[in-house]
Amino acid sequence: MGFHVNHSGDLEYLTSPLIIDTPHCFSTRFGGVSEGALASLNLGVHRGDKPANVLENYRRLSEAVGFDPKRTVFTKQIHSDIIERVGVSDCGRGLIVPVENGCDGLVTNEPEVVLTVFSADCTPVLLYDPVAKAVGAVHAGWRGTAAAIVAKAVERMAAEFGSKPENIRAAIGPCISQCCFETDRDVPEAMLNAFGDAAKEAIRETGSKYYVNLKALNALALTRAGVRQIDIATECTACEPNRFWSHRRVGNARGSLAAMILLRGDAQ
Numbered sequence: 001m002g003f004h005v006n007h008s009g010d011l012e013y014l015t016s017p018l019i020i021d022t023p024h025c026f027s028t029r030f031g032g033v034s035e036g037a038l039a040s041l042n043l044g045v046h047r048g049d050k051p052a053n054v055l056e057n058y059r060r061l062s063e064a065v066g067f068d069p070k071r072t073v074f075t076k077q078i079h080s081d082i083i084e085r086v087g088v089s090d091c092g093r094g095l096i097v098p099v100e101n102g103c104d105g106l107v108t109n110e111p112e113v114v115l116t117v118f119s120a121d122c123t124p125v126l127l128y129d130p131v132a133k134a135v136g137a138v139h140a141g142w143r144g145t146a147a148a149i150v151a152k153a154v155e156r157m158a159a160e161f162g163s164k165p166e167n168i169r170a171a172i173g174p175c176i177s178q179c180c181f182e183t184d185r186d187v188p189e190a191m192l193n194a195f196g197d198a199a200k201e202a203i204r205e206t207g208s209k210y211y212v213n214l215k216a217l218n219a220l221a222l223t224r225a226g227v228r229q230i231d232i233a234t235e236c237t238a239c240e241p242n243r244f245w246s247h248r249r250v251g252n253a254r255g256s257l258a259a260m261i262l263l264r265g266d267a268q
Helices: 051-065 142-146 149-161 186-202 214-224
Strands: 004-008 011-015 024-027 072-074 083-085 105-108 114-119 123-129 134-140 169-172 203-206 209-212 229-232 257-261
Touching: 004 051, 011 051, 024 051, 024 123, 051 257, 083 149, 105 114, 105 149, 114 123, 114 134, 123 149, 123 214, 123 257, 134 142, 134 149, 134 257, 142 149, 142 186, 142 214, 149 214, 169 214, 186 203, 186 209, 186 214, 214 229
Parallel strands: 072 114, 083 105, 169 229
Antiparallel strands: 004 011, 011 024, 024 257, 105 134, 114 257, 123 134, 123 169, 203 209
């Protein structure tokens, strides 16, 4: 389908046409005020950045996308398959007050709650159910991918909000693509154990190394969960380290990308 590239001054962020009718974004490195190795749109609060810079980065992004930074809810990511239901009482968690419990996915049906997950090569996935009026945000590293965390988010939306998988729209954002995700045997073994022979199409063996397609595997997990509407970004974070934060390319001296989604106040 192809993601849209949006600009507001120097700020750049991506959106999916599949979920364009609810506010959301996948950030890039462009348009913030952070400096040095974190230049310029760092959205991570634990990257060594000045708090004032991070707050200004959120202010700029929120102005363009249409959300209140004080209503964000962050994940404390631990490469798990834990999905948490959150709501208005959790707003400000991460940006204003600390995040206590680890999880890698969030769901809500409460308006103006800005679900936020982070990445710097891992796969961000946003979910939107326009029928049940619910949204989800998932961080899927390779461990989370093997644990089918995106499918568990779909199941949680069904259990909590009555979502039907066929109504859920999924956007798989920019992450490290197969071209750059070189691994040892442990990663493909985990995918084969999780998905069976279907995973083979997402694995390319080259000598003693393997190249794994995390986007395709997350799409497979979503499809098996009953999701039929899936948009996949073509961008590779490792191919464009000047545009996206990439842990694979620059290591720990980096900022964080954010994928964010919310229901409008009139959604109910």
